[in-house]
Amino acid sequence: MEVTEITNWAVDLIRVHKRYGKIHALRGVNVQVRAGEIFGLLGPNGAGKTTLVKIMMTVVRPDEAHGTVLGRRLGHPKKLARVGYLPENHRFPPYLTGLQVLDYFAALAKVPRRVRRQRAPELLDRMGMADWGNTRVSKYSKGMLQRLGMAQALMNDPDLLVLDEPTDGLDPIGRRDVRLLLQELRSRGKTVFLNSHLLSELEMVCDRVAILVGGYIARQGTLSELTEHTVEYHVVAEGDLADLDAQIAELQARRDRSCVIVTGHDTRRVNEVIDLLRRNGRMIESVRPHRFSLEDVLMEVIGGGEGEPVPIARRLDAPR
Amino acid sequence: MQTWALIKDSFREAIDRKLFWVMLAISALIALSMAASGFDDRGMSILFGYMRWNSPDLAVTSPIHKQAVATILGHFIADHFLGWVGIGLAIIATAGTFPSLMERGTIEVIVSKPMRRWHLFLGKYLGGMVFVLVQASIFVLITFLVAGTRWKVWLWSYFWLIPLFVVLFSYLFCFTALFGVLTRSPLASLALTFVAWFLIWAPQATYGLLQAFPPRPEFNPVVRFTEAACSILPKTGDISFVAIKLTGARLPGDLLWRSDSQTEHDEFVENARQVDEESAEFSITRSIGSSLAFEAVIVLLAGWRFCRRDF
Ligand SMILES: Nc1ncnc2c1ncn2[C@@H]1O[C@H](COP(=O)(O)OP(=O)(O)O)[C@@H](O)[C@H]1O
Ligand SMILES: [Mg+2]
Numbered sequence: 082m083e084v085t086e087i088t089n090w091a092v093d094l095i096r097v098h099k100r101y102g103k104i105h106a107l108r109g110v111n112v113q114v115r116a117g118e119i120f121g122l123l124g125p126n127g128a129g130k131t132t133l134v135k136i137m138m139t140v141v142r143p144d145e146a147h148g149t150v151l152g153r154r155l156g157h158p159k160k161l162a163r164v165g166y167l168p169e170n171h172r173f174p175p176y177l178t179g180l181q182v183l184d185y186f187a188a189l190a191k192v193p194r195r196v197r198r199q200r201a202p203e204l205l206d207r208m209g210m211a212d213w214g215n216t217r218v219s220k221y222s223k224g225m226l227q228r229l230g231m232a233q234a235l236m237n238d239p240d241l242l243v244l245d246e247p248t249d250g251l252d253p254i255g256r257r258d259v260r261l262l263l264q265e266l267r268s269r270g271k272t273v274f275l276n277s278h279l280l281s282e283l284e285m286v287c288d289r290v291a292i293l294v295g296g297y298i299a300r301q302g303t304l305s306e307l308t309e310h311t312v313e314y315h316v317v318a319e320g321d322l323a324d325l326d327a328q329i330a331e332l333q334a335r336r337d338r339s340c341v342i343v344t345g346h347d348t349r350r351v352n353e354v355i356d357l358l359r360r361n362g363r364m365i366e367s368v369r370p371h372r373f374s375l376e377d378v379l380m381e382v383i384g385g386g387e388g389e390p391v392p393i394a395r396r397l398d399a400p401r
Numbered sequence: 402m403q404t405w406a407l408i409k410d411s412f413r414e415a416i417d418r419k420l421f422w423v424m425l426a427i428s429a430l431i432a433l434s435m436a437a438s439g440f441d442d443r444g445m446s447i448l449f450g451y452m453r454w455n456s457p458d459l460a461v462t463s464p465i466h467k468q469a470v471a472t473i474l475g476h477f478i479a480d481h482f483l484g485w486v487g488i489g490l491a492i493i494a495t496a497g498t499f500p501s502l503m504e505r506g507t508i509e510v511i512v513s514k515p516m517r518r519w520h521l522f523l524g525k526y527l528g529g530m531v532f533v534l535v536q537a538s539i540f541v542l543i544t545f546l547v548a549g550t551r552w553k554v555w556l557w558s559y560f561w562l563i564p565l566f567v568v569l570f571s572y573l574f575c576f577t578a579l580f581g582v583l584t585r586s587p588l589a590s591l592a593l594t595f596v597a598w599f600l601i602w603a604p605q606a607t608y609g610l611l612q613a614f615p616p617r618p619e620f621n622p623v624v625r626f627t628e629a630a631c632s633i634l635p636k637t638g639d640i641s642f643v644a645i646k647l648t649g650a651r652l653p654g655d656l657l658w659r660s661d662s663q664t665e666h667d668e669f670v671e672n673a674r675q676v677d678e679e680s681a682e683f684s685i686t687r688s689i690g691s692s693l694a695f696e697a698v699i700v701l702l703a704g705w706r707f708c709r710r711d712f
Contacts, residue, residue: 101711176416
C-alpha cells in the first residue's frame, strides 16, 4: 500500500519500521521536515536515529516505510542526486587525496566533470582546508575528515543535506564552523536534517526538533512548541513553608523548601499562591516564570515514567 | 560517468596496493628473460649473445621455427604461465575489490548516490575485469614484441590470449565477487576463491585421467559424476586448449621431430592433422558459453546479495 502524495514537506516519513533480527529499532516513526528549515533529530545512543537516516538514504531497507523525500517516493534513487549525506563515522578510501575523494563521490552523484573541477577546490577552501587538497586522506586528522565529509556532502549542491552526528570529533571551533555553515545553507534556502545525541548542538541551530526514543518519535515541533506547554512559576518566599503544605496542595502547587512551584501558564493560580503566602505574613522574595529547556523535555521523555514512551502516531498536517 | 568513476577507483586502489607494479614488474622480467635469447639466420644465442649455437635446425630459416615459437607462446606461456601464475596473481590483485567497496563508513556514502545498486555492483565487477584486461594486454604486447624482434616471429594470433585470459579470469572472479560480498574480507574471499578454483579444477583433472586410463565398469557412477560436474562447472581447462588451437601451437612432443627425412616430415604432418581433427570436434562456443552461463549465475547471486543487504 502506497501512502504517497504530493506534499510541501522536504522530508515526509510515515510509519517507518525496521527490525534487526530481534531488535525492533524503529517502531512506526513519523517525521516531517519543512523545506528550508534546519531540522534536528535528537535522541540517546541506540534510539534509532542512524537507522532512520540510512533508510532515507537507501542504505538500509525498511520493513515498512511510506512517504517522500523531496517529493519523490522514499527509496527512489533519482532524487538522491539532490541530497547530500554525511554518514556517522564515515571514512574515505585512504589511497585518495582530498580532491580525489570529492571528485570520485561527486562523479557517482552525477555531477558533471567541469563542475567537479571547479567546486572541489572551492569547497575545500570554504572548509579551511585549501592547502590539503593534494594530501592523502590517510594523513588527515579526525576534524579534517569531518570537514572533508561535509565538503563531500555539498559537492552536488544539494537541496537537502542529511548529517549524522556532524560535530562528532570536532573541537569547539569546528562545531561553531559547522553551525555557521548550516545557518548559511539555510539562508540559501536549503533544508538540513541533522542527527545528534547532543542537545546543545541542536538547540542552537534547529528550527524544529523531533525527539526519538526507543524507536518512537516522542515529541516533534518547533523549539518553542516543545517547551511552551511545560512552563512553571517559582514563587520564592522567606523562611520554611512546611506549615502551609496542605493549602499549597489545595492550589495544585508543590513546595520545594521555601519555593512554591506552580506548573502551567495559569497566572491566576500563581496569584492565589502569592495571596496565600501574604495572608500568612510571609515575605515574597521573587516570582519567576521558569520555561523548560529542551533538556528538561528530553529528560522527561527519556526518563519520565516507566514503560514505553508515548509515540506520536499521527503524521503532522501539511504546512500552509 | 559513474561506471568510469568506479573503474578509475579500482585502478587507484590497485596502484596503491603496489600489486599493479608487482604484476608489471613480473611481466617485464619475463619479457626480459625471453629477450635474452635470440634467433637469426644462422642459429640461436642465449644470455644476450653470450653463448650461441649455429645450426640450420635452430635458425629462423628452419621449417619448424615458427611452430616452435608458437608453441612457446601459445602453450608454455599461455597455459603454464598465464593460466596458473597469471590467474593466481590476478585473483590476488582483485580480491579486495568488493570488500574495499563495502568498507564500513564508505559504502554508506556510495550506496546513497543516485545510482542503482546493480549498476554499482556491475560497475565494480567491470572495474576488476578491466584491471586484468589492461595487465594481460601489457603482458601479451611486450612478449609479442620480444618474440617478433628477437625470435623473428610475428605471431598475430598470440593476441587471442588477451580475451581468453580475461574470460578465464572471469570464471573465477565471479567467486571472488560472491565471497567478497558475503564475507567483506579480502583474505577470506581470496582463500575461498582458491578453494573454488580447486573444486573446479579437480573434476576436470579427474576427467582427463579417466580418459587416459579408462576404469573398470563398476566405477561408472564416478565417471558419470565427473562428467556431469565438468559439464556444469566453468571449463577452465578448455581455455588453454583454445589458446593452443588459436595460436597454432603444438604439444611439445610434436616438436621433437627434426627435419632430417621426408618420411618423418610426413609423419609430423599427419600427427598435426590428427590433432586438428580432434580439436575440430571441440566447440569453443559451447565450452565458453556454458562456462559464462555458470559465471552469470554466480554473479547474479552475488549481485542479488549485494543489492538486498543493509549497510
Ligand atoms: N546492522 C545492525 N544490526 C543489528 N542491530 C543494529 C544494526 N544497526 C543498528 N542496530 C541496532 O538498532 C538500534 C538503533 O541503532 P542506531 O540507529 O545506530 O541508533 P542511534 O544512531 O540513535 O545511536 C540499536 O539498538 C542498535 O544496536
Ligand atoms: Mg547514530
